[in-house]
Amino acid sequence: MPRFANDGHSLHYxxxxxxxxxxxxxxxxxxxxxxxxxxxxIDALVARGFRVIGLDFRGHGGSDKPRDPAAYGTDxxxxxxxALLDHLGxxxxxxxxxxxxxxxxxxxxxxxxxxxxxxxxxxxxxxLIGLPPFTSAEVLPRIADAVGRAEFPADLPSHxxxxxxxxxxxxxxRHAAVAxxxxxxxxxxxxxxxxxxxxxxxxxxxxxxxxxxxxxxxQALPRGRYLxxxxxxxxxxAGRKAARAAAVAFLEESA
Numbered sequence: 559m560p561r562f563a564n565d566g567h568s569l570h571y572x573x574x575x576x577x578x579x580x581x582x583x584x585x586x587x588x589x590x591x592x593x594x595x596x597x598x599x600i601d602a603l604v605a606r607g608f609r610v611i612g613l614d615f616r617g618h619g620g621s622d623k624p625r626d627p628a629a630y631g632t633d634x635x636x637x638x639x640x641a642l643l644d645h646l647g648x649x650x651x652x653x654x655x656x657x658x659x660x661x662x663x664x665x666x667x668x669x670x671x672x673x674x675x676x677x678x679x680x681x682x683x684x685x686l687i688g689l690p691p692f693t694s695a696e697v698l699p700r701i702a703d704a705v706g707r708a709e710f711p712a713d714l715p716s717h718x719x720x721x722x723x724x725x726x727x728x729x730x731x732r733h734a735a736v737a738x739x740x741x742x743x744x745x746x747x748x749x750x751x752x753x754x755x756x757x758x759x760x761x762x763x764x765x766x767x768x769x770x771x772x773x774x775x776x777q778a779l780p781r782g783r784y785l786x787x788x789x790x791x792x793x794x795x796a797g798r799k800a801a802r803a804a805a806v807a808f809l810e811e812s813a
Contacts, residue, residue: 564641570620575604579651583659589619592728623734630741653677676812683770688745692770702739748778757812763790
């Protein structure tokens with residue numbers, strides 16, 4: 559199990575295949591394996607000549623699990639991604655970000671220009687640019703409430719209660735997941751995206767009750783494109799062949 563250290567935390571990562579590097583960033587309460595590996599993303603990308611790099615965010619999967627919200631947030635998680643690329647000696651890579659991973663990917667496109675190729679943001683929405691009702695400030699407290707329960711929160715809507723199961727069975731530590739959900743993930747203003755000069759595909763599910771849809775996010779990106787997967791919710795996109803195929807095709811044609 560390869561690991562590297564950043565900011566006092568030991569973090570798990572994986573590398574598969576050879577070729578153009580693409581970093582896969584997972585959602586909150588899960589892991590690289592649970593969000594991508596289990597659904598065929600590694601094989602699909604490696605078969606098309608990509609070098610797949612998977613990182614378990616701090617607090618998730620095989621990485622260290624601090625329980626202080628100050629250890630998390632956009633800057634901290636983005637810093638881990640940059641530290642991993644430096645650790646691997648990679649100067650330029652594409653990104654695929656799912657849910658929380660899409661927020662970190664969008665931040666990286668702004669914070670480290672010149673390091674990124676074509677990027678895909680999946681299971682995401684207009685809340686990333688501060689448009690209600692699915693901003694981080696609205697969504698994450700509900701996730702923290704669900705995950706923080708001592709027992710499965712059967713009284714909550716199924717899409718919220720699902721995070722308790724993910725944190726328990728996939729992410730590995732409910733207390734760390736609560737801390738991650740209580741950290742700061744501020745939105746990007748549409749004006750702030752004007753300097754992003756790479757192609758970006760925004761993929762949303764038609765029935766996503768967690769982050770909604772992202773047409774205005776895609777419009778705000780200078781080279782943005784939007785795809786909505788019919789009858790898909792927030793969680794199903796990981797396993798939808800249409801979403802996976804669209805992401806791979808976009809990375810290929812935009813390289």
